[in-house]
Amino acid sequence: MTRLDTTKLLAARYRAASDRPYLASALYALTVVPSERVPTMGVDRQWRCYVSPGFVETTPVDQLAAVWIHEVSHLLRDHHGRAERLPAADQRDARRLNIAQDCEINDDLIADRLPLPEGRMEPRLFGLDPGGMFEAYLPRIPPSHEISLDCGSGAHGVPSPWEIADGPPRLGPVEAEALRRTTAEAMRAHQRARGSLPGGWQRWAEEVLEPTVDWRQVLTGAVREAAAWAGGAVDYTYRRPSRRTPALRGVVLPSLRRPLPRVAVVVDTSGSMGEAELDAALGEITGVLGEVGVRGNRVTVLACDADVHAVTKVTSVEDVTLAGGGGTDMRVGIEAALARPDRPGIVVVLTDGMTPWPEEPTSCRLIAALIGDLGQEPPSWVETVRVGDVNAP
Incomplete structure (x- = not known):
């Protein structure tokens, strides 16, 4: 059994928070749960981050930092909440749903020059334009049994086999919503001070702080x-x-x-x-x-x-x-x-x-x-x- 290299994992989180300080509060709100069953890293609805010790051992720190940002992005963008509003037929295929969500996140992270690991999902692999939401990508992504992908219920909304019901501290819906707003405000302040913020995050922050009414x-x-x-x-x-x-x-x-x-x-x-x-x-x-x-x-x-x-x-x-x-x-x-x-x-x-x-x-x-x-x-x-x-x- 591989022992989790906590020092390396937390160094990667520190790097992610230092390079993108507007994400620091959200990154440090995640509770780490070591798990041999999770393929790489994943999150549940309660903001627990499940981490594979083997994945940490073989992944460079800069890529681990990018994966930290990827996983917290699922929760900040409320992917599991948005997934629940889809038609029942679209909710059944959690893998396909996860692919669409990863496409929404990764094209922004790639544009932000983050070194994601190989095998990442992105819109161009499916002939899709970047900058879209996963709900728009989903109809054009075919069912696939060849892609092994599971970012957890914090992404697609379906509890994964490696998730636990009890245990470490959890973040509730009210606290999560408050954290989203705090992060959006930090993004706006960062943009005003430095004048730079990835387009995807800029749109997200505007929607959180000034939501579009249906x-x-x-x-x-x-x-x-x-x-x-x-x-x-x-x-x-x-x-x-x-x-x-x-x-x-x-x-x-x-x-x-x-x-x-x-x-x-x-x-x-x-x-x-x-x-x-x-x-x-x-x-x-x-x-x-x-x-x-x-x-x-x-x-x-x-x-x-x-x-x-x-x-x-x-x-x-x-x-x-x-x-x-x-x-x-x-x-x-x-x-x-x-x-x-x-x-x-x-x-x-x-x-x-x-x-x-x-x-x-x-x-x-x-x-x-x-x-x-x-x-x-x-x-x-x-x-x-x-x-x-x-x-x-």
Whole structure:
């Protein structure tokens, strides 16, 4: 049995932390666990780093330092958490998933001139462009039984045979998230002081410190809240008598009902709007409405540039007619929606924002879904959702 050369291993970690001080806190948060069963080095979800004594013995210090950085990168980038959000079919092949994750990490480390050991996985081996995320790489990486790769559950999320349930100190999810933020702040400070930071780490730090909000979730929340608000009004109906009616002989009491709101979607069809973007964003809106039970003759779509060109009751995006192509004035569409006999309780305006807005609050809930970031901000009383890349997964 090979004895772990702790001095060499810790010297490699010290070198990694000295050369890249912004990673020091994360590197020293790892708890070392010697293991004959792990092929090289690997990490679990609790920030324990399993180390093969034989691998340490045969690997130069500079390469060991690079492997330290590689393994902690899995945890900093929350690879196991992101893996859990993949479809079940993609989670089953842990080896293929690990290859995609290594491609995401290693192309950044190679660009940073780190001397990784031979046999490393990188995008070019699969005909892929560098700088991508593992979720984008995964569909283009074929299943492989020839590549022996296992960085542990801290990477692909599946517990490896060499991981232990108890034992050394562990780092919990809350502490791990705090450490990610501390590391991102250290990266930003390093970049300001020295002006250099690998592109992959720079993007990661920006995402941690200024996370990109999923506009679909924001839009879903806004529409759901508006639907609940508009449907909050109750009315009496005799179609279903009150349950108290049998107690009162000869008297029929009405029951209370909570009606579903009517929704109008005003779509900007001016020349500055792309049809593909409109279709995608409109699909998101109608999908949300369907989920909350608002569909069919309760949803009306108005195609509008500086005038209303088409009004359609829709059950799906395919029913919509997008006509227009001229100037832009969404006030016309909003006014037309509110003037309809079946007056809506919610109006969603889908536009790039290059339009004037009503000067005063409307009598209904108004949501502006702005595509892109060129348009002006609507008035403060308009609920606004900035729509990003509608074609992004």
